[in-house]
Amino acid sequence: MSDFRAAYINELYKISKKKKITVTIILSVLAVILTGIVVYAINRFAGIRITGYSEFPTLALSVFSYTLIPLFTAFVCIDMFSSEFVEQTIKITLTGPASRFKVFTAKVLAAATFIAANLLFVMLITLIVSLFINGIPTDLFKIILSYIFEFFPIFVFALMIILICNITKGTVSAFMISILVFLLLNGLGIVFSAYKSFLFTSAFDWYKLFLGSYINFHKIFRVFVILCGYGIMLFGISNYLFDKKEL
Amino acid sequence: MKLSKKMTALCACVVGVALLTTSAFADVLIGSGYYNLKNAAKTTAAKLTNETDNFTIDIAATVKVDDKAIVESTGQTKCDVKNQATEESFKTVDNGKTEDGYTYSDKEESISRDGNTGVYYIYKKTNTGKDSVIENPFNVKGADDVEKIIDAFVGSLQDTVQVEETDGKKMYTGNLSDAQIPPLVNAISSYALKYGILDKNRSEDMGIPYPETNIYVLGASGKAIEGKDGIIESVIGSASASGTDENGAAHTYSVEFSVSITDINNTTVAKPDLEGEDVEYSTSGFELSEKYVGKYKNDIVKQEDNSFVKCGERIFEITSVENGVMAGKYYEVYNNGYQPNTKREFEFSTKVTKGDYFNSFTYTENGEEKTGIIEESGKQNLMVSLDIEMNDDGGYRTKDSSKNFDETFIRVFE
Known part of the structure; x- marks a missing residue:
């Protein structure tokens, strides 16, 4: 177990040293502040409260869950897999005492940690910005719940990128394909809206299922099982490909 | 026994796919309440325009500001699909003033009565038989695209529609509250309220406070009942918005409506008896004489x-x-x-x-x-x-x- 912990800490350390983390932090703060200014300005000049009755953090989540958060997740996952293979730094990791399976799991866990941290960070700054727009949020519990549940579809998305990274050779191709697949899945969800339950991207706004006065637990359970199914499948295939991948 | 790596991968894949597909299939089969409701609406429109001979639609709507009724309106439309004729009547109480009207229309002519003067206007149609009087709104060109756009907008809100079945009747209920209303829908409706439905002049005329700032949708709810034959018998709904006037006081603006479909194959549409009434004739289009x-x-x-x-x-x-x-x-x-x-x-x-x-x-x-x-x-x-x-x-x-x-x-x- 100690070698797994070492591998996990090693991955986290590598992520934290990346310049992309600083960029993520700065961009997130800027995007949140910009959204805040837009929301404030529209109310000031057009008299319309864009956030409605809901809170600014939930509004921000509905925007960022389709834009910044998947984008940063893609960057980090591609860095952890494709870049290391391209730069051959993966050799250093793999020559350590941890088995390939443990290295793979450590990497996936590190990606999950990054997503959770990113969501937590966005939630905190939106909460601070919302103090200036709508005052103190009244329903903090629902806001926290929304951010927690948003973790799951984004994590499945991360697993999909990891799979793409293990199929493709370069970082650019991995990135382009990830973006294409993301857009394609969202597009398919719109065109074949009756069958969109099959696409995990349609679960990107599933936290809204918790926000209403009527909560459809059956539906939430089904979506959760769908996400689990995707998770197990993608993890299994990616792990196999990672194991077979030649240095 | 130790599974080979290939087998483990295969197992993970099979288990994942099994979980995913069964659940997703179940999800598609169960469908959202929204999809069921949409299908019911389509069935209703198709059955009313193709399979029935005649029916009556009653509509009532009330606009309230801070729970005080400002405008109340009721209307009745009788449709005779077989003979392509309709009879419409409405009554509106707007700030204490009552207004009513009546229109009869068939392929040859349309007759309308001015509620204030009691004069009947007869309007002879020149392109007789070209347009049918009653049409299925879902068959109109472009309806498919509109439907797709609405579906995309509704998104995950589809699951807020609940379905309950009792005695062969289905009841659909939906409540949209607080945080659920999508920002775009909220913005568009608030904009429509401020600049389209209520402008400054109109709200002054009606004697109601004009929403200056902080406009947002409070919520919406609806209920529809589908009968045994798959036709939606009644729909009631309400929506409300909040806004602050120039003095800084918050007001609630709400609208309530109900629609019911009754007397299927039991409605008679009759041309009004114009004997002894004031009548004015006009023809559509222009004819050189x-x-x-x-x-x-x-x-x-x-x-x-x-x-x-x-x-x-x-x-x-x-x-x-x-x-x-x-x-x-x-x-x-x-x-x-x-x-x-x-x-x-x-x-x-x-x-x-x-x-x-x-x-x-x-x-x-x-x-x-x-x-x-x-x-x-x-x-x-x-x-x-x-x-x-x-x-x-x-x-x-x-x-x-x-x-x-x-x-x-x-x-x-x-």
């Missing part, structure tokens, strides 16, 4: 430096209209000093072809056969366009796009 015989003119005007100068007059004269044949002439008279090189002038005696809103005729000018258009302008005046080209869709377009020719001709009463 004898009353248009006369002289029409307008001024030929030129711009000189920064002022308009009259150079002369265009005269369009109709000498006779008989059995759809119009005779007359067009000529121009110029003032001294403004004589052009060629003066436009021709006579005609031609058959007039009736279009939807205009009549076309042919004339010969400089040995060339051309088409012209006559339309009514106001009551006694005419719009005359010369040298035009007919379009395939029944419209027309002028070949000369310069503004040199004024098309409005004023009737001259000697």
